[in-house]
Amino acid sequence: MNSKKTNRKQKKSFGVDQKTAFEVLYHPLLKARLLDERMVKLFNQGRFGGTYFSGCGQEATNVGAGVHMVEGDILAPSHRQLGAMVARGITAKRVLAQVYSTAESPDGAQQHPCHFGDPELDIVSPTGHVAIQVVLAAGSAYAYLLDAYRKGDVKINWDKDGIVWAGNWTLKKGSSLNCAFAFFGDGATAKGDFHESMNFAGIHKLPVIYMAENNIWAESVHVTENVPVERLSDRAAAYGMPGVTVDGQNVFEVYHAVQEAVERARSGGGPTLVECLTYRYHGHSMIDPADYRTDEEVEKWKKRDPLIVFEQVAKEDGIWSDKLAKKIEDKINDEIEKAIDWVEDESTKPKPDQFIDVTFRDPKFNDAIRKRWEKRKNV
Amino acid sequence: MSSKNISYIQAITDTMWSEMEIDETVFVLGQDCGRYGGVFKATAWRSGEDSKPDLSKKMYDEFGPLRVLDAPLAENAIIGGAIGAALSGYRPIAEIQFMDFIDCAMGHIVNQAGTISFKTNGSWCCPITIRTPYGGGIGGGMTHSQSNEAWFCHAGGLVVTAPSTPRDAAGLLRSCIRADDPCVYIEHKGLYRAITGDVPDDPNFTIELGKGKIVREGSDLTLISYGAMLHKCLSVAEKLESEGASVEVIDPRTLWPMDEDLMINSACKTGRCVVVAESHAAYGFTSEVAARVQEGAFWNLLTPIRTIAGPDTPFPFEPGMEAAYLPSDDEIYNSCKRALGDG
Numbered sequence: 001m002n003s004k005k006t007n008r009k010q011k012k013s014f015g016v017d018q019k020t021a022f023e024v025l026y027h028p029l030l031k032a033r034l035l036d037e038r039m040v041k042l043f044n045q046g047r048f049g050g051t052y053f054s055g056c057g058q059e060a061t062n063v064g065a066g067v068h069m070v071e072g073d074i075l076a077p078s079h080r081q082l083g084a085m086v087a088r089g090i091t092a093k094r095v096l097a098q099v100y101s102t103a104e105s106p107d108g109a110q111q112h113p114c115h116f117g118d119p120e121l122d123i124v125s126p127t128g129h130v131a132i133q134v135v136l137a138a139g140s141a142y143a144y145l146l147d148a149y150r151k152g153d154v155k156i157n158w159d160k161d162g163i164v165w166a167g168n169w170t171l172k173k174g175s176s177l178n179c180a181f182a183f184f185g186d187g188a189t190a191k192g193d194f195h196e197s198m199n200f201a202g203i204h205k206l207p208v209i210y211m212a213e214n215n216i217w218a219e220s221v222h223v224t225e226n227v228p229v230e231r232l233s234d235r236a237a238a239y240g241m242p243g244v245t246v247d248g249q250n251v252f253e254v255y256h257a258v259q260e261a262v263e264r265a266r267s268g269g270g271p272t273l274v275e276c277l278t279y280r281y282h283g284h285s286m287i288d289p290a291d292y293r294t295d296e297e298v299e300k301w302k303k304r305d306p307l308i309v310f311e312q313v314a315k316e317d318g319i320w321s322d323k324l325a326k327k328i329e330d331k332i333n334d335e336i337e338k339a340i341d342w343v344e345d346e347s348t349k350p351k352p353d354q355f356i357d358v359t360f361r362d363p364k365f366n367d368a369i370r371k372r373w374e375k376r377k378n379v
Numbered sequence: 380m381s382s383k384n385i386s387y388i389q390a391i392t393d394t395m396w397s398e399m400e401i402d403e404t405v406f407v408l409g410q411d412c413g414r415y416g417g418v419f420k421a422t423a424w425r426s427g428e429d430s431k432p433d434l435s436k437k438m439y440d441e442f443g444p445l446r447v448l449d450a451p452l453a454e455n456a457i458i459g460g461a462i463g464a465a466l467s468g469y470r471p472i473a474e475i476q477f478m479d480f481i482d483c484a485m486g487h488i489v490n491q492a493g494t495i496s497f498k499t500n501g502s503w504c505c506p507i508t509i510r511t512p513y514g515g516g517i518g519g520g521m522t523h524s525q526s527n528e529a530w531f532c533h534a535g536g537l538v539v540t541a542p543s544t545p546r547d548a549a550g551l552l553r554s555c556i557r558a559d560d561p562c563v564y565i566e567h568k569g570l571y572r573a574i575t576g577d578v579p580d581d582p583n584f585t586i587e588l589g590k591g592k593i594v595r596e597g598s599d600l601t602l603i604s605y606g607a608m609l610h611k612c613l614s615v616a617e618k619l620e621s622e623g624a625s626v627e628v629i630d631p632r633t634l635w636p637m638d639e640d641l642m643i644n645s646a647c648k649t650g651r652c653v654v655v656a657e658s659h660a661a662y663g664f665t666s667e668v669a670a671r672v673q674e675g676a677f678w679n680l681l682t683p684i685r686t687i688a689g690p691d692t693p694f695p696f697e698p699g700m701e702a703a704y705l706p707s708d709d710e711i712y713n714s715c716k717r718a719l720g721d722g
Contacts, residue, residue, distance in 0.1 A: 074467060108500025119502035127490045135455055139463020149445050150403055165444055196456040358501035359536050361559035365636045
């Protein structure tokens with residue numbers, strides 16, 4: 001493992017210089033926050049329908065991982081991954097197109113506001129099943145292993161009898177694998193899908209980054225009612241992979257932990273479970289008043305807000321700049337305002353029957369569904 | 380183009396083998412698929428010159444353990460993993476050892492595979508093929524005999540195919556592997572080694588998905604079925620022929636989306652229709668076909684459409700009960716006779 005970059009005693013924000021800190025980390029951190037708070041407001045004003053799942057409070061967890069994604073890496077999100085998507089490069093315009101259910105949305109408005117992905121960025125649109133995407137990520141990671149195998153970069157190391165090999169392969173020096181990033185909450189780790197994915201990836205040393213966001217509450221169920229061990233990362237041992245727990249409010253700490261995991265995965269060292277201790281400020285969705293928790297708990301976490309922690313750490317390390325922060329904020333606000341103007345004034349409504357034409361890839365199957373649907377009017 | 384006379388299961392193995400040779404993004408995963416070659420040996424040996432399995436080499440030896448993967452005993456990992464690989468550029472063939480176990484992975488099949496195109500507005504597709512043996516008559520008992528195909532037809536977004544002959548097994552499987560839509564390809568385990576037939580050698584031999592086939596022409600009655608029951612229907616049709624009745628037999632081949640025009644047109648021509656399946660009656664294949672044929676052929680029908688299906692109970696083991704569960708030749712024959720007696 002690269003110990004240099006993970007040496008937390010090192011000065012300068014855990015070894016991150018000012019340019020990287022602001023451009024790579026602060027920009028998406030702030031953009032996710034400003035965009036998210038704005039969407040909460042827009043929803044409460046009735047400007048878009050359905051519901052909304054805010055990720056406010058969890059930005060550092062998302063950004064610290066999302067910035068490590070490169071082209072070809074798949075992101076398998078749950079429903080609170082705005083930060084990871086922003087770090088991956090999704091624009092405010094595409095996010096708003098989605099929550100306003102416009103024709104321009106990445107999923108064509110077939111899914112509800114917070115179940116969305118972006119095929120252009122290899123972000124998979126999630127379902128309401130909170131651990132299904134975790135399995136999908138392992139499958140993509142298996143595809144990445146096959147990619148390298150087809151190139152002749154994977155050597156299988158059979159046992160002495162030539163019978164078993166599982167997980168015992170080596171990647172050619174200089175070769176690098178794509179990584180699959182799976183995001184899920186503490187509640188999802190109670191599901192069988194989580195186990196089957198971790199087990200599969202553990203067996204075959206697949207390049208998966210398991211991002212467990214432990215925000216204490218799975219909707220209204222406390223983490224101790226979902227998980228019998230103290231740390232979610234303890235679960236990793238059962239699957240033969242490293243598990244780490246990090247301060248999910250500190251983007252620098254997440255950034256380094258995920259960097260270590262990504263370097264291991266890309267070089268053929270297998271998956272890692274990264275537990276991030278974090279918190280969501282709003283309810284599970286906008287209809288949840290979150291009356292199952294105390295105000296004191298919320299306030300306690302807000303004191304360790306990802307933006308506050310960023311500023312603290314950057315100041316300690318002497319790289320904080322009011323000017324840079326302001327410049328980034330202005331730029332983000334400009335992007336958001338323009339995107340809102342666009343979505344409210346210029347975006348288009350999808351055709352009400354659009355969904356029929358994309359159910360299957362084979363158009364004749366959609367035509368048959370359409371025929372029956374049209375017939376319905378004259379029955 | 381020459382052809383080979385091979386068994387139903389051999390047609391399946393040969394087709395996978397040939398597709399894996401042609402396209403290196405095709406791979407197989409499932410429980411016991413690798414070094415064992417599958418519990419039914421569907422992923423074991425391709426046929427040799429003599430049309431018999433060439434025992435010198437298994438699929439696992441030919442393509443290696445990464446492309447013929449011994450998956451963990453975990454249906455969610457098999458199907459969910461196949462979906463992820465499909466989104467990352469592959470055409471996985473996932474084997475679920477018995478269709479009875481497929482319910483473990485329903486979330487992945489119905490809400491993930493079946494919705495990929497829909498929820499990405501057509502940007503992404505999910506080219507997976509799920510192969511799974513179904514059907515009774517082999518003494519498999521409750522959880523090795525079920526015919527659960529209706530679940531997938533009902534889901535919306537999945538192609539469901541059910542070949543009844545070696546030729547269709549090959550042509551439909553190749554179409555499923557090459558299709559960009561997620562396909563559930565069900566194999567009647569009672570037919571695996573019970574029937575043989577000619578299968579073209581052509582490595583591009585396909586049968587169009589969504590198209591049924593008139594397997595026997597007739598003018599007095601339309602008999603619709605698939606899988607092992609189709610073969611019962613064909614023998615009943617022969618018997619009725621000898622008694623002077625002309626029976627048309629239709630194999631839908633793809634259960635969903637359904638080739639309803641073929642069935643409606645036939646029923647319009649004959650005026651009589653009997654639908655047979657071993658799957659459950661309630662909300663099942665026979666009910667669906669009867670509803671659609673009734674809608675489309677009502678004014679040409681001379682007699683009510685009759686349906687013969689499996690009783691809506693779990694599947695029993697004891698041989699006498701198993702025989703009682705499955706539609707019999709006599710029941711099909713008698714139903715056809717009653718239909719022919721009317722009108």
